[in-house]
Amino acid sequence: MYYEYQTKVFFDLETTGLDTKSCDVIQLSAVCGARQFNAYTVPPGILTQSATDVTGFVVSNGRLFCRGVPMKTIHLHDLLVTFMDFLRSFPRPVLLAAHNARLFDAPVLTKALKKFNLLTEFKSVVCGFLDTFLLVKNVHRGLASYSQPNLVKHFLGKSYKEHDALEDARALQDLLTRLNPTPPVINRFIYGIFCF
DNA sequence: TGCCAGGCCCTCTTTAGGGCCTT
Numbered sequence: 001m002y003y004e005y006q007t008k009v010f011f012d013l014e015t016t017g018l019d020t021k022s023c024d025v026i027q028l029s030a031v032c033g034a035r036q037f038n039a040y041t042v043p044p045g046i047l048t049q050s051a052t053d054v055t056g057f058v059v060s061n062g063r064l065f066c067r068g069v070p071m072k073t074i075h076l077h078d079l080l081v082t083f084m085d086f087l088r089s090f091p092r093p094v095l096l097a098a099h100n101a102r103l104f105d106a107p108v109l110t111k112a113l114k115k116f117n118l119l120t121e122f123k124s125v126v127c128g129f130l131d132t133f134l135l136v137k138n139v140h141r142g143l144a145s146y147s148q149p150n151l152v153k154h155f156l157g158k159s160y161k162e163h164d165a166l167e168d169a170r171a172l173q174d175l176l177t178r179l180n181p182t183p184p185v186i187n188r189f190i191y192g193i194f195c196f
Numbered sequence: 197t198g199c200c201a202g203g204c205c206c207t208c209t210t211t212a213g214g215g216c217c218t219t
Binding site: 146 | 217
């Protein structure tokens with residue numbers, strides 16, 4: 001299967017945990033060149049302690065806080081609709097890239113879209129997900145770690161504010177721009193939306 | 197009570213186990 005796409009958008013999610021079957025979206029961010037999308041929502045479920053520990057998010061009295069700072073939030077449905085508006089503003093179809101997309105970001109995002117019957121509309125804009133973790137692990141063998149912060153450190157020589165979805169998406173775009181994988185290589189690590 | 201994410205990849209593998217990656 002060869003995936004044709006016109007635009008690569010890098011995205012990241014912060015969620016209430018690591019179990020893709022039960023966790024909920026808290027933050028969704030995406031970047032494409034200098035343009036960016038960033039939105040927060042109050043999750044319906046409880047945050048795992050480990051998620052609070054790494055992200056700093058807490059829900060208190062129905063409000064979302066990040067390290068004590070109240071965050072502006074919107075309903076998850078509106079978050080997804082405005083995200084698709086953002087994606088629709090680029091030449092289509094759009095390829096959505098994330099680190100460990102196949103096993104984490106893609107199933108979580110797809111689950112949220114299905115909840116609001118938005119998957120069909122989503123498919124009209126997005127052709128698939130690129131998993132940058134699998135790509136880099138296969139193309140650049142022998143590294144000690146393939147976590148996104150380690151790859152950014154290794155290839156770009158810098159640190160960044162991980163576990164802020166917007167910073168993670170920006171760093172991922174920088175990383176892939178540096179690595180500059182060829183279209184055939186990219187195609188090997190694209191997963192169609194029907195997979196989720 | 198005891199469970200506690202799970203798929204992928206590697207290897208001292210395939211009659212399996214452990215570490216990694218995402219929050």
